[in-house]
Amino acid sequence: MHRKILRLAIPNIISNITVPLLGMVDLAIVGHLGGGELLAGIAIGTAIFNLLYWNFGFLRMGTSGFTSQAYGRRDFAEAFRTLFRALSLSTGIALLLIALQRPLQVGILALMNGSDSAEELASQYFYIRIWAAPATLGLYALKGWFIGMQNARTPMWIAIIINGINIVASLAFALWLGMGIGGVALGTAIAQWSGLAIAILFLIRYYGKLFKKEFLRNTFIITALRRFFNVNGDIFIRTICLVIVFTFFTSASSKMGDSILSANTLMLQLFTLFSYIMDGFAYSGEALAGRYYGAGNRSMLRRTIGGIFLWGAAVTVLFTAAYALFGEAILAIFTDDAAVIAVTRQYVWWAVAVPLSSFAAFLLDGILIGISRAAVMRNVMIVSSIIFFAVYYLLVGTLGNNALWLAFIIYLSGRGVGQLLVIRRL
Incomplete structure (x- = not known):
């Protein structure tokens, strides 16, 4: 496996x-x-x-x-x-x-x-x-x-x-x-x-x-087309929510000033780097979960999910350790502006939390796509997005940029936890 x-x-x-x-x-x-x-x-x-x-x-x-x-x-x-x-x-x-x-x-x-x-x-x-x-x-x-x-x-x-x-x-x-x-x-x-x-x-x-x-x-034929469009429609709605959250993240950062916008943009590069690696395992989950689901082989489907999570967890630990030890050094590759680096240093520990909070969402997205349960992804994404905005607006007045990152981490974690609860029943 x-x-x-x-x-x-x-x-x-x-x-x-x-x-x-x-x-x-x-x-x-x-x-x-x-x-x-x-x-x-x-x-x-x-x-x-x-x-x-x-x-x-x-x-x-x-x-x-x-x-x-x-x-x-x-x-x-x-x-x-x-x-x-x-x-x-x-x-x-x-x-x-x-x-x-x-x-x-x-x-x-x-x-x-x-x-x-x-x-x-x-x-x-x-x-x-x-x-x-x-x-x-x-x-x-x-x-x-x-x-x-x-x-x-x-x-x-x-x-x-x-x-x-x-x-x-x-x-x-x-x-x-x-x-x-x-x-x-x-x-x-x-x-x-x-x-x-x-x-x-x-x-x-x-x-x-x-x-x-x-x-x-x-x-x-109508039945096949209906299923095809239903699944793709659910994925489309899920993606729209994703775009709204990330667009809002950038917009909210810009309203806090150029230094915060620059710092947040740099730290999102750490999220992007991690996402490229984790998506590779998610795509693997799509192919294998769909294959064994289609074949009706529940034993191999469970082995696939277990194997994907084992590799995902191992990579997550490595990235978390790397960001904790070398996060500032990695960010320094993108800029030599001392002022931006100084601001980034205040918030870089949020980036350290990104791998742990997001890896489950990436992997479960792949598994749910493989078994064509896009409605689960859609529903969890909608709820997580609402929670993201609620946390941000409740706390931004007192926590500022920390509220934006806290909302983002809760949003990522919520997607993973919500999908995990559903997939256990499936």
Whole structure:
């Protein structure tokens, strides 16, 4: 069991680590083009797409759960039907985003509150990169499908190839051909479309022999579509709550002043780093829990949950110890501003509590996705989000930034505890 967990978790961790590289590469290239306005423009541009695409993570998660269950039953017809439903949905959403690009750009930029010049540059980036929406969302669906088919290596190689193409294409268009920020957007879009083409080639190579035309006959029957949309709808609502909490965290930090905002942003990097590792084990949980749930093998399902939690707990202990001993040193990598470091030092112990408070939520998300119990995730997320806001508003007047972090830690812990109580009954 441990070998199966690691065989899926390690490639997923590598894939996760490559995710922020798209934005980092764009930022690094623009940093060599000019001054702060360009950097602000690309920062806003990438933030727009992070905010936009984060909401459609259900395309990966829902696909992974249904596919892994079909794999467990050895029902490859249903596995391919799941992929076709997901790709149809991703294409429809992407075309809608392209059709609504103007109001989306205006609305999201209004939330960013950037300078006129930065917003103009961000708009240039947006109106080019938005044409890669079908590829980006299609890759979400394909990644979930590969994971559900117990194949984590293919998404890893796709992610690595996409980043390689992004580096070369963005450099070529932005620097060598002098297209500036528009060239960076074009390079990123080309990388996404190339990644989709490569993913389809992998699909044909490894699974083409399993596919039969008659598999698609019952793709759009009402009962299957209702279950597909119900699960994905629950995941969508859960993700909306997640986005609201994290957006509010940044907004509340900014109202406390630039120094608090900078300190909190730095400490959230520790949360992000931990999340990339823990999500690798969550994806492993999706694939294996769905597989054994679909096969009706309750014994192996329990072993999967136990094994996932054992590895998650071990990694959590390591990260907690590392943050406790070297947290300030890690944060110093991101900035050498003495004032920011001094403020961060007052609150860094909250970051030490993040791994212990959040690891259960990450792992249980994966297991619940695998067995398609997204309604549990949705309900627990809604309750935890309400508690987050209640704690913050009750205590912010007396505790200030400590109230924000206390609310965040309770929110993370509440998700884990709530899901654990439910999954024990399931």
